[in-house]
Amino acid sequence: MKFDLIIVGVGGQGTILASNVIGISAVKEGIPIKAAETHGMAQRGGSVENHVRIGCKYGPLIPKGSADALLGFEPAEAVKHSHFLSRDGVAIINTEKIIPLSTTSKGFKYPDIDYLISEFKRVFKNVITLNAAGLAREAGSIMTVNTVMLGVLTRYLPIKERIIVETITELVPKKLVEVNLRAFEAGRNVVAA
Amino acid sequence: MLERKYMLGNEAVAYGLVEGGVEKAYGYPGTPSSEIMEKLIKLSKQYKFYVEWSVNEKVALENGIGSSWGGKKVAVVMKHVGLNVAADPFMTLSYTGIKGGFVLVVADDPYSHSSQNEQDSRRYASFARIPCLDPSSPQEAKEMASYAFELSEKFKIPVMLRLTTRISHAKSDVKIEDKRSKNSLSKFEKNSSRWVVIPANTRQLVVKLNEKQDSIKEELERSPWNKLELSSSKIGVIASGVSYLYAKEAIDSLNLPVSLLKIGTYPPPRGLVSKLLTHTDKVLVVEELDPVLEEFSAMCAKETNPGVSILGKFTHHTPKSGEFCVDTVKKALSKILGKPFKEINVLSNVKKLLPPRPPVLCPGCPHRATFYAMRKVFGKEAIYPSDIGCYTLGIHMGTVDTCVCMGASITISSGLYKSGDDRDIVCSIGDSTFLHTGIPGLINAVYNKSNIVVVILDNGTTAMTGHQPHPGTGITAQGEKTYKVSFEQIVRGCGVNWVKTINPYDLTESIEIFKRAKKISGVRVIIAKGLCALLERKLSGRRKQFEVTDTCIGCKKCIEFGCPAIIWDGEKAVINEQCLGCGVCAQICPTNSIKIKG
Ligand SMILES: Cc1ncc(C[n+]2csc(CCOP(=O)(O)OP(=O)(O)O)c2C)c(N)n1
Numbered sequence A: 001m002k003f004d005l006i007i008v009g010v011g012g013q014g015t016i017l018a019s020n021v022i023g024i025s026a027v028k029e030g031i032p033i034k035a036a037e038t039h040g041m042a043q044r045g046g047s048v049e050n051h052v053r054i055g056c057k058y059g060p061l062i063p064k065g066s067a068d069a070l071l072g073f074e075p076a077e078a079v080k081h082s083h084f085l086s087r088d089g090v091a092i093i094n095t096e097k098i099i100p101l102s103t104t105s106k107g108f109k110y111p112d113i114d115y116l117i118s119e120f121k122r123v124f125k126n127v128i129t130l131n132a133a134g135l136a137r138e139a140g141s142i143m144t145v146n147t148v149m150l151g152v153l154t155r156y157l158p159i160k161e162r163i164i165v166e167t168i169t170e171l172v173p174k175k176l177v178e179v180n181l182r183a184f185e186a187g188r189n190v191v192a193a
Numbered sequence B: 001m002l003e004r005k006y007m008l009g010n011e012a013v014a015y016g017l018v019e020g021g022v023e024k025a026y027g028y029p030g031t032p033s034s035e036i037m038e039k040l041i042k043l044s045k046q047y048k049f050y051v052e053w054s055v056n057e058k059v060a061l062e063n064g065i066g067s068s069w070g071g072k073k074v075a076v077v078m079k080h081v082g083l084n085v086a087a088d089p090f091m092t093l094s095y096t097g098i099k100g101g102f103v104l105v106v107a108d109d110p111y112s113h114s115s116q117n118e119q120d121s122r123r124y125a126s127f128a129r130i131p132c133l134d135p136s137s138p139q140e141a142k143e144m145a146s147y148a149f150e151l152s153e154k155f156k157i158p159v160m161l162r163l164t165t166r167i168s169h170a171k172s173d174v175k176i177e178d179k180r181s182k183n184s185l186s187k188f189e190k191n192s193s194r195w196v197v198i199p200a201n202t203r204q205l206v207v208k209l210n211e212k213q214d215s216i217k218e219e220l221e222r223s224p225w226n227k228l229e230l231s232s233s234k235i236g237v238i239a240s241g242v243s244y245l246y247a248k249e250a251i252d253s254l255n256l257p258v259s260l261l262k263i264g265t266y267p268p269p270r271g272l273v274s275k276l277l278t279h280t281d282k283v284l285v286v287e288e289l290d291p292v293l294e295e296f297s298a299m300c301a302k303e304t305n306p307g308v309s310i311l312g313k314f315t316h317h318t319p320k321s322g323e324f325c326v327d328t329v330k331k332a333l334s335k336i337l338g339k340p341f342k343e344i345n346v347l348s349n350v351k352k353l354l355p356p357r358p359p360v361l362c363p364g365c366p367h368r369a370t371f372y373a374m375r376k377v378f379g380k381e382a383i384y385p386s387d388i389g390c391y392t393l394g395i396h397m398g399t400v401d402t403c404v405c406m407g408a409s410i411t412i413s414s415g416l417y418k419s420g421d422d423r424d425i426v427c428s429i430g431d432s433t434f435l436h437t438g439i440p441g442l443i444n445a446v447y448n449k450s451n452i453v454v455v456i457l458d459n460g461t462t463a464m465t466g467h468q469p470h471p472g473t474g475i476t477a478q479g480e481k482t483y484k485v486s487f488e489q490i491v492r493g494c495g496v497n498w499v500k501t502i503n504p505y506d507l508t509e510s511i512e513i514f515k516r517a518k519k520i521s522g523v524r525v526i527i528a529k530g531l532c533a534l535l536e537r538k539l540s541g542r543r544k545q546f547e548v549t550d551t552c553i554g555c556k557k558c559i560e561f562g563c564p565a566i567i568w569d570g571e572k573a574v575i576n577e578q579c580l581g582c583g584v585c586a587q588i589c590p591t592n593s594i595k596i597k598g
């Protein structure tokens, strides 16, 4: 079994925690795993791109056009990295934008979100959009966007939901477990079972 | 006990070094290598060994030499460009050789994800005539790290473990063992013919170094890190490091019956390479950065099979720069087979519309406030040489005009002054960078009568690479309290008379000090002392956030400040949840419309 997942977003959004939860859960299930993370400079608010390859015996980078899922923490970033996603793959996209400074200082424009999503849907059949930031705030903290996203993704992962929940509980600070589990549940309910 | 754990390649290397018996570890932070030392620090408590963040890579390597000659197993850890700083001792250490196992871990950065260049450390290993191990995965990196000590002690030579970003920052399930090699070496023994490289001695030492080469090659030829899978096909692939796995995936997915030679050691295994060359008439070499294997294969081909074509960077089958992936290999193989290769291209028209998202200084960052005051006083005309660290992101504020390598801000400023430029020259350098290689440049500036303003950005940490302590923080790598050096004293000791310390979050004061600096000449130093905002949040919790109130007139003055927490909603400014509450925008707002929330 192989499941390639690309997680994209903006430095500071907690994408590494998301890939850690999946990686550690896969190891618990005894599945081999390879991942690649963005560290360093880009973490200061730049584009980040994490590859997670479940059941993989090769290198950590996903070949173009072959990811089974794309987890887009930010809509423009989802588009920017869409070449990794397979035509049959699922895209899960947070619709709340993070406006880069280049729009205020360098005169660039952030395209209309509806336009971005509709273009995305023209190419990919299976696209789920949600306001993950809104759900995270409802759950109690904007910092849980990553857990909301994981909640949605769990529907598609070849890893048991119970294990994912257990790993989240282990990884987040104790006093934030409850908020995170609420966020996870909110994400999980975005797609009907 | 064997355990399977999900971890970074860098953490796997740390476990390998511990299994190999490391007793003294020295390093200086640098992406993508930093997490090796961070993990060693964590493991040092359990396994009782010494880890230090040294002041720079040369200092780290030389400390390592001392400990190794003192009979201890040593690891020295750095990023690729760190080896340039440490190159002087490095190039002679292979002559003298080592006593306690000496493993030099160097992390290269193809595509310069977080670096100023993409030099290939394998060249350095061959330059110094030492063995180099090049892992293809985190697991292999762990095993090589442990084996490197054995190899080093066997030939009394330092061994390089060369990593790349996709090994260091890859994660995978890694098998680790709770075991540790013992050390039975004696203390330092005086022996001037070995440890003192006066010409008479060094002429002997270089002969010995050359004599070792054949036995090293023989040992590596048999090593399990090199593997040849021969097939009946006339096409072969040679690949090294992570590129081996890219090659394997490409070959499997295209379902090709080609022969594949995996290289994990340098000098490369001549026997295996020659065997592949005699079996084939076309060989594709897959390696990131320099054509090291390609040149080696071409040399072997001359002897063994001059008819074989060696394909790679020289023949434009693979790129000469940047990093590789599976598609790089698929494309090259398709070209060799004369088959079409379709680049995947989706949504390219939409992608063109996306605004770029370069990294920026965090909300609340003290560097932004300092740069703002600096620019306000010295204006567009002044020249702003800078250095390497978070503050290089000041490029977006027009306050970073040059950046070459660590320490090159004060020196380039002096050189610009000597070039006869009469504009103000105001350079910036981080606290860690100043201690790393900034000080000699400052002494030189005073000694040789330069006329520049030097701004030391003292944010109390080495922020860019993940907030490591340095001598200005008063804390060691292993968390002990120690002497905290005073930047002001160092600066005065270099001979600078005009030194002022500012609080970057107090704009009025900072602007006043910059104005005073502008009025005088000579070497002037301003120390901007404000804790990194991320570190501050971690240590003291979140500060109260700010908000834009109704009186905002839409003048965009705060937007120009460039804090990512302030956005323009079309009519007025809005501050979002990213605000870290530094309060600088509130001082800039001409209508007093930015206030603490709630
Ligand atoms: C020779 C060398 N070693 C290490 C690095 C990696 N590196 C880049 S910036 C930096 C330090 C930055 O610290 P500091 O000067 O305190 O600035 P800050 O990031 O805290 O603003 C380091 C270690 C490098 N680029 N070159």
Ligand code: SF4
Pocket: A044, B360, B361, B362, B363, B364, B365, B366, B367, B390, B391, B459, B463, B464, B532, B533, B534, B535
């Ligand atoms: S990490 Fe610290 S020093 Fe670096 S940009 Fe952020 S606040 Fe500034």
Ligand code: SF4
Pocket: B363, B364, B365, B545, B546, B563, B564, B565, B566, B575, B578, B579, B580, B581, B582, B583, B584, B585, B586
């Ligand atoms: S107070 Fe203003 S400048 Fe400081 S972090 Fe908040 S929004 Fe940014």
